[in-house]
Amino acid sequence: MANVASTTASAGSELTARALREAVFAGLITLGMFVLFVGLKTDQNIRNELILTQRWGLLAAFVAIAMVGRFLMVAYVQPRLAQRKGAKAAAPDVVKEETFFSRNWSKIAVVLLLFYPPVIVALVGVQGSLKWVDNFGIQILIYVMLAWGLNIVVGLAGLLDLGYVAFYAVGAYSYALLSSYFGLSFWVLLPIAGLLAACWGVILGFPVLRLRGDYLAIVTLAFGEIIRLVLINWTEVTKGTFGVSGIAKATLFGIKFDATKDGFAAMMGLPISSAYYKIFLFYLILGLAMLTAFVTIRLRRMPIGRAWEALREDEIACRSLGINTVTTKLTAFATGAMFGGFAGSFFAVRQGFVSPESFVFLESAVILAIVVLGGMGSLTGIAIAAVVMIGGTEILRELTFLKMIFGPAFTPELYRMLIFGLAMVVVMVWKPRGFVGSREPTAFLRERRAISGSFTKEGHG
Amino acid sequence: MAFGTDTMTKDPILKVERLSMRFGGLMAINDFSFEAERGEITALIGPNGAGKTTVFNCITGFYKPTMGMITMRQKSGAEFLLERLPDFEITKKAKVARTFQNIRMFSGLTVLENLLVAQHNKLMRASGYTILGLFGFPAYREASRESIELARHWLEKASLTERADDPAGDLPYGAQRRLEIARAMCTGPELLCLDEPAAGLNPRESLALNALLQEIRRDTGTSILLIEHDMSVVMEISDHVVVLEYGQKISDGNPDFVKNDPRVIAAYLGVEDEEVEEVIGEIEEIEGEHGGPGQ
Structure with a gap:
């Protein structure tokens, strides 16, 4: 017994010695790497001469961070990880206990979202709720809906689409133009915008039917750019880069959200505020996102949804089973595009202003990143990814205390994309298949078991 | 000749x-x-x-x-x-149904789902080309039940009933061959x-x-x-x-x-x-x- 204790003690001291050694090495490497980058800095003095500023304190901080980090990594984190791995391998497969929360979490999430605006209003007041409902609630839900729409094309059918923002643009401009030229209401134009986007989905679908993988991605990317360039250059209709402004707001059963005496606030006897319109928009986008989720879940259990997933797995096998892969791909493009169009017309009604600048390639990339990070095909994973990615970047704006650390010139928003990229790398290393990598089967004989991500394919085109 | x-x-x-x-x-x-x-x-x-x-x-x-x-x-x-x-x-x-020399299954779908994909055309008609099925018409539910019964029949013939809810990619080689035949038979x-x-x-x-x-x-x-x-x-x-x-x-x-x-x-x-x-x-x-x- 004493023997065992002494062995572990000696192993412990050995580990500490090794950790110290490695920490010194890491410190030396850091010193070598940063001595010229950080330790010395060239500045211009008042006479425009270059002078060398020495920053030994900062360099010491860098070296100290590297040494402490390496020491902790070797001495504590690595043994802990190894231990956990060993424990996991040794332990038999324990059937996870299904709790009430894990079974009904999606319903719970929806209920929480339904109560989100009133709770926020109660906490921070009507005016204070604007930021939380609009910047966080609506902004995140738009991306959730867009990513769910793209998920049909990329996650289910396995067709890599880099130009999804084109359909978002089609939806937004359909509403903006048709409402300003013909004065049609939002509720009439919402389905029309969806249909028009679906038509463009089919139009994109036809030329790319024969393409796969990288080639498909390039053509869809080009398609997204074509739509944007048309919007910029067709100035007679779209007003080019000036964009369309003064887009009509949506109404609730004909009740307008404005300061007139027929407006919502006056009718309800509430003080006039723009917050009510935002709360209304929050419920609108929540409803649209729920529609997307409902249709996706339903479609997955229908032959067309299964055909999409089969197409992702093996296209030739699909054809050998009598599935028309042309119509299957086109319906995937059209369905995905339709939800993009719905989201687009919502975007136009929310902003009151659309311009081609809102539909750049970066938007497509962000939406695709959300789908991939969330786990292709998984609605839950995608919703989590949207909250993390969009909510995370919004929160950066709120981190004003960072100014106290880094000085008043520090603007955290500027580091948005850096952190976004870093977060994506970390998530992909940690969970290569996204937050939810497993797949729910659509039918079962005895029991529904999630399928590990290692079996599903990403699709090849 | x-x-x-x-x-x-x-x-x-x-x-x-x-x-x-x-x-x-x-x-x-x-x-x-x-x-x-x-x-x-x-x-x-x-x-x-x-x-x-x-x-x-x-x-x-x-x-x-x-x-x-x-x-x-x-x-x-x-x-x-x-x-x-x-x-x-x-x-x-x-x-005319076929199988392939190098097996082509839908490895991320379950064995049962593989057999349901094979009944695509029949189910598409039953679901009114998705539209009626989307609104939950009973005709599709009936057809869906029948298609599972047909799949169960062929799973039994191919002795794959035990593995019905496993991903097809997880099956051993011989079972994958049988699955491919069962799947082809599900197209009728x-x-x-x-x-x-x-x-x-x-x-x-x-x-x-x-x-x-x-x-x-x-x-x-x-x-x-x-x-x-x-x-x-x-x-x-x-x-x-x-x-x-x-x-x-x-x-x-x-x-x-x-x-x-x-x-x-x-x-x-x-x-x-x-x-x-x-x-x-x-x-x-x-x-x-x-x-x-x-x-």
């Missing part, structure tokens, strides 16, 4: 006439004709690179033949010219084309495959056309064997006839060129004496 062809042929399900397939300068199949009888198991054999899989790909529409006619005649009497149909309609309308074919179904199977699995194929033929009346290298399978279960070498037919008849055909033996074991002439001379003599073999 056709050595030992059964002259009693009455009702061919598949008629391949003067099929030729050229890939650039290579004549993969040259003027190849044969017939497959309804309700029989027809085997297509030949050395590696003889063009067997090319014939299959022409029949199932994955290649468009350079020349020739492929006629599929259904039980109802409806005729389809397969060389004119796109590949998916050959399964959908002409009711009249002609089942199997490309080397016994490849990579151990002797026991190979026996089980024989039993499965014979059961399929007996219970559903489905005609089977198969490519196979495993002679124990070919000779055991096939009623009719067609031998292909360098894209040309060298023998056609019942298994016993083909087994003893000197041309076939020469093709498989190899003989000197002069010997081939000799051997052919011998056959012609024998044929003259016996009034044609294979009877």
Whole structure:
């Protein structure tokens, strides 16, 4: 017994010695790497001469961070990880206990979202709720809906689409133009915008039917750019880069959200505020996102949804089973595009202003990143990814205390994309298949078991 | 020309006439004709690179033949010219299903889902091309239940019921082969084309495959056309064997006839060129004496 204790003690001291050694090495490497980058800095003095500023304190901080980090990594984190791995391998497969929360979490999430605006209003007041409902609630839900729409094309059918923002643009401009030229209401134009986007989905679908993988991605990317360039250059209709402004707001059963005496606030006897319109928009986008989720879940259990997933797995096998892969791909493009169009017309009604600048390639990339990070095909994973990615970047704006650390010139928003990229790398290393990598089967004989991500394919085109 | 062809042929399900397939300068199949009888198991054999899989790909529409006619005649009497149909309609309308030499399953879908995908066209109609099904019409629910019953039936036949809810990619090799056959049967074919179904199977699995194929033929009346290298399978279960070498037919008849055909033996074991002439001379003599073999 004493023997065992002494062995572990000696192993412990050995580990500490090794950790110290490695920490010194890491410190030396850091010193070598940063001595010229950080330790010395060239500045211009008042006479425009270059002078060398020495920053030994900062360099010491860098070296100290590297040494402490390496020491902790070797001495504590690595043994802990190894231990956990060993424990996991040794332990038999324990059937996870299904709790009430894990079974009904999606319903719970929806209920929480339904109560989100009133709770926020109660906490921070009507005016204070604007930021939380609009910047966080609506902004995140738009991306959730867009990513769910793209998920049909990329996650289910396995067709890599880099130009999804084109359909978002089609939806937004359909509403903006048709409402300003013909004065049609939002509720009439919402389905029309969806249909028009679906038509463009089919139009994109036809030329790319024969393409796969990288080639498909390039053509869809080009398609997204074509739509944007048309919007910029067709100035007679779209007003080019000036964009369309003064887009009509949506109404609730004909009740307008404005300061007139027929407006919502006056009718309800509430003080006039723009917050009510935002709360209304929050419920609108929540409803649209729920529609997307409902249709996706339903479609997955229908032959067309299964055909999409089969197409992702093996296209030739699909054809050998009598599935028309042309119509299957086109319906995937059209369905995905339709939800993009719905989201687009919502975007136009929310902003009151659309311009081609809102539909750049970066938007497509962000939406695709959300789908991939969330786990292709998984609605839950995608919703989590949207909250993390969009909510995370919004929160950066709120981190004003960072100014106290880094000085008043520090603007955290500027580091948005850096952190976004870093977060994506970390998530992909940690969970290569996204937050939810497993797949729910659509039918079962005895029991529904999630399928590990290692079996599903990403699709090849 | 056709050595030992059964002259009693009455009702061919598949008629391949003067099929030729050229890939650039290579004549993969040259003027190849044969017939497959309804309700029989027809085997297509030949050395590696003889063009067997090319014939299959022409029949199932994955290649468009350079020349020739492929006629599929259904039980109802409806005729389809397969060389004119796109590949998916050959399964959908002409009711010819196939499997692949290198297994092609939907590995991320469960075994059951694989069989449901195979019933796509039937379910699409039942769901009113998705629209009625989306609104939860009862007709689709009924059809969906039936499709699961059909899948259960074939899972039992292929002894895969235990693995129904596992991902198809998780199955062992032999089970994947059986799954592919079950999946093809779920499309409700009249002609089942199997490309080397016994490849990579151990002797026991190979026996089980024989039993499965014979059961399929007996219970559903489905005609089977198969490519196979495993002679124990070919000779055991096939009623009719067609031998292909360098894209040309060298023998056609019942298994016993083909087994003893000197041309076939020469093709498989190899003989000197002069010997081939000799051997052919011998056959012609024998044929003259016996009034044609294979009877």
